Amino acid sequence: MDSAREASDAPTTAGPRDLLDASTDAAAIVSGDGVVTGWTRGAEALLGHPASEVVGGSAAALVAMPADPARVAAVAARCRAGMGWNGLISARHLDGRTVEVDLRVSASFRIGEQECFLLSARPQRRPVTVDPSVIDGFLTRSPVGMAVLDLELRYVWLNDTLERFGGVPREQRLGHRLSELLPGLQTVAIEGQMRKVLRTGVPITDYEYVGWSWADPHRQHAYSTSFFPLVGADDTVTGVCYMVLDITERWTARRLLTLVNEAGTSVGTTLDVMRTAQELADFAVPRFADFVVVDLLEPVLSTEGHGTWLTDAGPAPARPVMRRAGMSSVREGCPEAVARIGDRVDFLPPPHDATLLIDGDPILIPVLDPADELWASQEPERARSMREWGLHSLVSVPMRARNTALGLTTFVRSLNPVSFQPDDVLLARELVARAGLCVDNARRYTREHTAAVTLQRSLLPQALTGGTAVEVASSYLPADATDGVGGDWFDVIPLSGARVGLVVGDVVGHGITAAATMGRLRTAVQTLADMEMPPDELLAHLDDLQLRLSVEAADDSARPSTATAVLGATCLYAVYDPITRRCTMARAGHPPPVVVAPDGQVSFPEPPAGPPLGLGGMAFESTEIELPENSLLGLYTNGLIGGADRDMEACMVRLGEVLARPAADLAALCTSAVEELVPVPQPDDIALLLARTHALGADHVVSWEVPADPVAVAEARARATRQVEEWGLGELAMTSELIVSELVTNAIRYADGPIRLRLIRDARLTCEVADASSTAPRLRHARSTDEGGRGLFLVAQLSHRWGARYTGEGKIIWAEQEIP
Template sequence: MDAPNDATAVVDAAGKVVAWTRGAEEVLGYPPAEVVGRSAAPLLADPGDRVRAVAVAEHCRAGAGWSGVIPLRHRDGRRLDMNLRVSTSFRIGGDECFLISAWALRTQWAMGQSVLDGFLTRSPVGMAVMDMDLRYIWLNDTLERFGGVPREQRLGRRLSELLPGLQADILEDLMRKVLQNGVPVTDYEYLGWSWADPHRQHAYATSFFPLVDADGAVTGVCYIVLDVTDRWNARELLAMVNDAGAMVGSTLDVTRTAQELADFAVPRFADFVTVDLLEPILSNEGQGTWLTDAGPAATQVTLRRAAMSSVREGCPEAVAGIGDPVDSIPPPHGPDLLVSGEPVLIQALDPTSPQWVTRQPARATSIREYGLHSLISVPMRARDTVLGVTTFFRSLNPVSFKPDDVLLAREVVARAAVCVDNARRYTREHNATVTLQRSLLPHTLAGGAAVDVASVYLPAGAGDGVGGDWFDVIPLSGSRVGLVVGDVVGHGLSAAATMGRLRTAVQTLADMDVPPDELLAHLDDLVLRLSEEEPTNEAADTFRTTVVGATCLYAVYDPVTRRCTLARAGHPPPVVVTPDGDVSFLELPAGPPLGLGGLPFEASEIELAEGSLLGLYTDGLIEAADRDIDLGMSRLAHALAQPGLSLTALCSAAVERLAAVAQPDDVALLLARTRALSAEHVVSWNVASEPAAVAGIRNLATRQLEQWGLDELVMTTELIVSELVTNAVRYGSGPIRLRLLRQSRLIVEVADASSTSPRLRHARTTDEGGRGLFLVAQLAHRWGTRHTPDGKIIWAEQELM
């Protein structure tokens, strides 16, 4: 059985019905009792089909089935045209039989000419037929409505004659290609206009296919048009939003980001755009959330013009310049507009209304003079922070803003607001970091009698954050001076705070007269100890202030001996320019960066001629993406080898040559020109290791002060010399030497071969001794002890009166 609903029967070779199914009964109405065992001939509606049935039986007996249409008679007398399928013959017992299946013909729907005409004419898709010359032969009502040109004016004319601005030449070229090669063109999209709506741009999707006659010859071309303006606008909206994300916010600068927003919207969306931000936003004083706290009634809103752009050169529509205060909230709205955050659409501006004339007369005049006829005002908010307002105007574009345009304006402004808020937050943090770093760097540098100094410091570019470079000039005993430059790895507040800690440590160690190599060793231990304080949980990483790596170079210059002792910890070598103009980089042991621990530091000593230039710098000056370190060092050497320039001018020349643009790392440069103390300013004597020698050396010191014209210091100097020499004789070991240095201060130095340092005591009233160093400390400006390879030196300084 082919199917359970088919009328199926079995008929033998004599035409008698052998079997009759329920489906056959349902289709023809005969129950099995009236059919089975009887001839099937009465079931045929046409008597002539009986001969045909015999032929079909012979065909099936030959081994092939048959199918076709034969009319049958229903029990009620109706004629039924049925599809019959007859199987090849087979046997049931000894009888030859055939299986016959029948099912009713499906009625085909016949579409009348009126229905077809109505379908073609009233279809929502525009359709037209063009002849071989591309002239209109037929078009439906929809296409007539799309173009706005009556059917009578179209027939017999070409598209380019009716709508010349509708890319007619391109469309006709496409139709010619279809006529030539017979290949259809589908879904060609283009922008156009219509006489029915000439002020609004429409988007259309068009398909072309050839018309052929019965012989296959092309007789014309048919094209169908669909208005896809909504789809096009949605796609353009998405594209503009994506473009805004790529073009707005390229820098972390508030005003630059605002200007990028204005430039993006003109002229693709508006003819004139203003971006006005709250005054605290531009000054980085607040976050704007105070608007929602106090409420609009209690709030005095001050907006300042941050950016603007216009299709007219110079933005003549503007009533305020960049940075000027402005009232840009459109009437009748007030500060509540900024708080609510909902955009305002005014499709038809009326500058003559009392609200505009009374509240914003200057803007009303500008609106009237330049034909500003429509606006959208969108509050700028990000992260619950009110930033300002952006206003879009149209003037030369005759099409007013529509509600759909508000969606685009809202999305673009929302993305720009996030960028503005990011820039505001970064600028505030960057300024705080720069302020912290500059407060930790020395405000004035004094080289005393040892060197003349000048320096320059440039923070990293705004996008990279402030680094941890530092430099310092530290006065030391004996007219010596310590020069230091260092670099902390990383950027931001953490690097600045770490720099301050290291600079303080260096000053403390230098004040103790620690030699350069030992100073770096102590500094290395300090960095290791600080690293152990590093937070272990991820949440504390935000507040990390420990050292993650640093380099340092420390030098001590003595103007008496003109010798300079240097040591470095992974820092670039210093540059030396001799008085003759020869430039070289000192080959010092590199030393490991600070924080590795366990590795030694080595010091080197060189002699510098008076007037030599010593340059200490950080790697940000010589490294850059477009050059390697060797090239940077070469450029630095050429920049410093310019005789006749002051130290300040040399600093400027070096920075201009090597760091003219913002660098990804801080730049620090410290220049020192050496001096030498002549014999007129230094005098020394050997002292015998016996108490009787004290009186004689005191008299020599007195006569020297009289020669220098320092009579007012004779009394205090005699006492200081007596106490220091007596201590050396009593507690030290020979040889003992006294040295006097006269520069901005009078310095008394007593050297001996003992490494034991004296200790200041505060004697009681009943003690007979122990007041010597206490008196020296009271009489001197400052005093101290420094160790030398041969022993120690006790020194005291006095201010010249």
Template sequence: MEPARKSDTAATSVGSADLFDASTDAAAVISRDGAVVGWTRGAEALLGYSAPEMVGASAGRLLAEPEAPARVGGIADRCRAGNGWSGMIRVRHRDGRPLDVLLRVSAAFRMDGRECFLLSAREERGRWTMAQSVLDGFLARSPVGMAVLDRDLRYVWVNGTLEQLGGVPQEERLGRRLSELLPGLQGEALEKLMRKVLATGVPVTDYEYDGWSWADPHRGHAYSASFFPLVDTDDTVTGICYMVLDVTERWAARRILSMVNEAGTSIGTTLDVLRTAEELADFAVPRFADFVVVDLLEPVLGSETHEALLDDAGSAPAQPALRRAAVRSVREGCPEAVYRVGDRVGFLGPPYDARTLIKGDPLFIPVLDADQDSWATAEPRRPDRIRRFGIHSLISVPMRARNTALGLATFARTTNPAPFGSDDVLLARELVARAAVCLDNARRYTREHTAALALQRSLLPPALTGGTALDVASSYLPADSAGGVGGDWFDVIPLS
């Protein structure tokens, strides 16, 4: 019996690990003459025959192949010699359909004076057919772009997702290289990386890069690529496979976080209103926009509160009083600007009025039309500047802090062909919100500093007199140089 167990183990070791779990297998005991001696519930579940139907009946009725009896005879001779057997065999279900089962037969043993064999079986469900289906879905229908290239880095196979990402049909890719199809997608750098993978055999995963594609040529995208060599059975590298995933949203989120953090160290370095507005414009050009203007409400520049926005009836005026606080451009001299720093500026025109500042919602125009009536209504010179300098996309964000309207920051793109997107609106809001808090701090400081100086001046004597005998001079030096207040008082003391 020991040799039989060893043979069974060797036979079943080539299968999957779950072959050792026999708890759900069909089991039966067959006598030497082929009669069924024992029949379990597992056998009934597998083949459909109940125990009363099978016990005492011939097991030959279960065979589904013409050559099966001769094969069974050979298996029986092996098992009588003290060896077990395992392998595939086709049987027939009670309803007539054939089943391929993995059968295991023990070495012969005696029971009630008869020579018997213990059989256990489980259905084999066509693993390779399922694997083909999974493989087809993984390669052809994967949400990840995939391609196979030969050793010359020419396309051999491309899935549909990669076609959509790059905008180049499969028939145009096959036989050509990446650098030939998408020259603006860092093709040479990617091919250099793939040659390194071919030479070393070491895969590269999650390599991130940015670029454009024919699928969306007017907007930059970010991608994550992984490369690994294809190795033949004799360990020969036959090509390379790469997988690409669009990670633009992930890059945009990182970019927003990075720029907002950087803005924290660049905006609001002083407690000066105009300087804070200039720092916002300086930071945004050219990182984010090609042309930026910051317009502040006149009450803000005069250190007054936002209540000046309201008229005598308590409603917002149609045209708020704004003055240009900062203007920056990638072009020298800011030729796009209609107004210069210090000029009183108009708003964008109907329906954008002071309520836009109070409500705080940004104005987002991804594709700017210079022929729109509101531009000419607000400022007749503005449409000409839009056309001449190619201002094609715009975001205007109201500046508000602590429920106070402060002004309006406008970002535009001219030389950068990519229009603003929804992620850019989020970034613009974050930058303006940070700048607005710094600007409001500067405004409050200016207001408080001005009030302190006015109080101090009101306490100083209007004039000094020494009579005809003395010439009197005075000097005042505040103890707090930042606040401009404090110090000691000195007076002329008459002598006897």
């Protein structure tokens, strides 16, 4: 080290092997005063000296060079500054010979109190001498095109590869410029790069461009070129040399990958089949083609999802029925097209049939000939379009995804003079495959979304009517406006005696499971209400049903999540009687209703809350209130007033204030109430049912006490007939007389008194007979030999509907007739 010869005072750039990488080098540790303190086996292998002979001795004994103390001091100072040093030295081997090594010295460090340096060395490689003929063969036959040009950019020399690339013989190139030989090869830009190199002396590497050559005039090639100056002995620039490599395959693969990646962000941005097809057409024009059409099979566009073609389901029809789903052209308005968006099409490139869509490969027609017999006979309109607009090359790719045939995408070129090549088919296949997945996703989503929304709409009432008892309006706002499927429901159920049932419920959760549970509960409420059950009994039966559903779901191992979905449900059921203006209600864990009196006073009557449905073991209680005529009764779900960041009591007060505003249109009031209370989307579904109450006056209802004597039947018939005629319903007099006769006779014969007859003229004419017995009547089908048993059968035949309901005093048998 005392006589090291420095090769470079500048630190070397770290490469694959770093300056201090001693994994395979000879390495030693030398103290600041030049004593060897560490010696590796690599050092022993390089110089032959064992560690026992070297450690503790001077490092200068290993150097076979004249001493140079000044240079050693400079190296030591550099290493102490933390920069390290490397250079070539001659070392002394154990056998006396000299070994040329590449020495590296690390920045100084300390071991205890001692300053040390890490030295690593590797033998210097001797230069290999190559025969001049080898060099000449390399330059001439290299797979890289090479050329030398003078200061005027005229060819001086070129190798065989470059001659082959350009297709221009060497003799025609020498002495001429590139722009004179290959005017279509971006020569202006290429010569501009060479002039820049001549002017600055700075090489330019990996300059890529695309063009054609005389060697292959029908295919576009991509090239990578590097330019560097030629320098003479006096350091003057004497010319420019360039090397060119054909990178068409790499460029094609990169272009394919780039376009496919771009398509991933441009195609399939929505879950709409038609929109996705149009995005594919828009993306490909003009990047890839001048005219693109996307035709999809009709079952793919169907929201029902029936009739899709499976690729393994056997033969397909000869002529598929498709619709134009997407279309784009470099010409405004797509004048080349023979069909518009939404039109039915059956286009398949001749002579192919529908098996192309099932299992066929993409079709490449590099040169379209409109005079071809197949095109002229099978596709005359398209042959005419080819001639008129110059359509000269075509690629058709079947669109398939997940074992389903979806349609056909056709790419055509007209303004672009280059015909489609096999590489373009690969790109078209990738684009269509990516779009096919998006179309299939959109198709499946549309089908499932339509099914879910259809289920939801079918489970909710299509049209609400409260008869003459109430005027009703409703608003339903799902938590997910795009999905629209939730577990909230409401209903208005006409009951006997001009009464009406009002119900609102809330199933915890969203989606199909919640909607299905809601449908079950709504159907059960309608059935139980039709059985004339009072609100508290109806909720008790509904609670039993929900409990059974929960148990069934818990026992079903195939649907473990259903049990959770059906456990949580609340409900409020109210019955309003317009004759007495009394409203009876009960609730199961549901928010109380809101009542706005005619004078604008707001109240929240609170019947006992009761447990949510499905818990079981607890009773429900009902409450009865009197509602003045034109009162507003509001039933709502928790989503209208609840929320993590909302005060429920404040929202209830706000709801009352909104509903207390004067409003002639009840539907508008209902909508505005939801919009004001829920201005932004909420995580819960919202349902609001409003009912403005009416009352039936004395001129619509009459009643009489009937003695428990068969003789009284005649008087009851006569009174009923006279009343019906006074109401102007003479057409119903005879049937009313028969109904009254049968109902009163049965009450006198089989029930206990007191007996009461009541007639109600509402939307229908109702006859009611009340008695003190709780025995339910039974409709019999009497034999021809029986003398009786036909009374209720006659009532059922003469009336629109009939039934019985129980009261605290007994029961009421009723029958309704349609008013002409």
